[in-house]
Amino acid sequence: NAGVTQTPKFRILKIGQSMTLQCAQDMNHNYMYWYRQDPGMGLKLIYYSVGAGITDKGEVPNGYNVSRSTTEDFPLRLELAAPSQTSVYFCASSYSGTSYGYTFGSGTRLTVV
Amino acid sequence: GENVEQHPSTLSVQEGDSAVIKCTYSDSASNYFPWYKQELGKGPQLIIDIRSNVGEKKDQRIAVTLNKTAKHFSLHITETQPEDSAVYFCAASIHKGSSNTGKLIFGQGTTLQVKP
Numbered sequence: 688n689a690g691v692t693q694t695p696k697f698r699i700l701k702i703g704q705s706m707t708l709q710c711a712q713d714m715n716h717n718y719m720y721w722y723r724q725d726p727g728m729g730l731k732l733i734y735y736s737v738g739a740g741i742t743d744k745g746e747v748p749n750g751y752n753v754s755r756s757t758t759e760d761f762p763l764r765l766e767l768a769a770p771s772q773t774s775v776y777f778c779a780s781s782y783s784g785t786s787y788g789y790t791f792g793s794g795t796r797l798t799v800v
Numbered sequence: 801g802e803n804v805e806q807h808p809s810t811l812s813v814q815e816g817d818s819a820v821i822k823c824t825y826s827d828s829a830s831n832y833f834p835w836y837k838q839e840l841g842k843g844p845q846l847i848i849d850i851r852s853n854v855g856e857k858k859d860q861r862i863a864v865t866l867n868k869t870a871k872h873f874s875l876h877i878t879e880t881q882p883e884d885s886a887v888y889f890c891a892a893s894i895h896k897g898s899s900n901t902g903k904l905i906f907g908q909g910t911t912l913q914v915k916p
Contacts, residue, residue, distance in 0.1 A: 691843075718902045727809065729889060729906040730844070737901060745903065746801075777843050781902050788834050789904070791843030 689713050693778050693792035700768045700799045708763040708795050710778030718781045719761040720789065721745075721753065723774040730777065736761055768799045802827040804892050806907025813880055814915050821910045823890035824872040830892040833873045834904070835864060838887040847888075848875070880914045887911050 694709045712719065717738045722730040722745075732745030736755040750772055752764040761780075765772060775796050779789035803826040813819050825833075831852035836844035850857045850864045850873065857864050861880075866873040877884055891904040 720903070722906075727908055729804075729806070729908040730904075732903055732905075735901065735903060743901070746905075779843075783900070783902070788836075788846035788849055789844075789902075791836075791845070793841075793843050 691778055691780055691790050691792035693776075693795050695795060696793070697796050698798070700765075700797065702768060702770065702799060704768050705764070705766050706768070706797075708765070708776055708778075708797075710761045710763065710792060711759050712761075712778075712780040712790070713759065714780065714782070714790065715758065716780035716782050716790070717758065718783060719755065720779045720781075721751075721761070721763045722777045722779065723747065724777060724794075725774050733763065733776075765797075770799050773797060773799045802830055802892055802894070802905040804890060804905050804907040806890050806910060808910060809908065810911045810913070812913045812915065815880060815882060817880055819877045819880055819884070819912055819914075821875045821888055821890070821912070822872060823874070823892075823907050824870075825892040825905075826871070827892070827894065828868075828871065829894050832893040833864070833866060834891050834893075835862075835875050836889045836891065836906075838889065838909075840886075844889055877912075880912075882914050882916050885912055885914045 691712045720735045721733040734753040736742045778792045834849035838844040863876040890907040
């Protein structure tokens, strides 16, 4: 049981490039989330999904896109990377919206130069 | 929308002392308040949570208190140990039955240092 797996762990992008951050969970969790963590700012919700085929915007969705074709996977797409997207990205999952907390992945550290 | 403020941003204590981290929230409809611990290079991990129908909850050396009237909640760590050193986040969420999204709004984080 791997929990929530994020890849890659580190990535350097040039301005204008695109990439996909991968997130997979093997706990049969319906709910999945993407957060970004910036120093002194806590974690900000980018997008979330309450089940396969359903996604919605969080607090800071601009510059990102997501898809949820399966229960297990919830990739985050960055189009036209900008320096403001330099951050640590965390994926999380929970069995249901009323369940007891999230399981987080180990994060992806992204630098845009 | 909901806003969560967390204080202090850094906290340094001697081993064996107690540590208290405080959070305030803005939306009176919030009813679920978890606390997460994040060790260096890792994702946050749930350590304790409390729901709005409870005023206090304890788990060994960790306790959380909730004051719904004042809209604030606190994390208390007693008999601190060096392994308690980490970043701690509070969060708030509104759980509304079958339409619940489970979205969490996080505080800014507190870096706790426990000196041996």
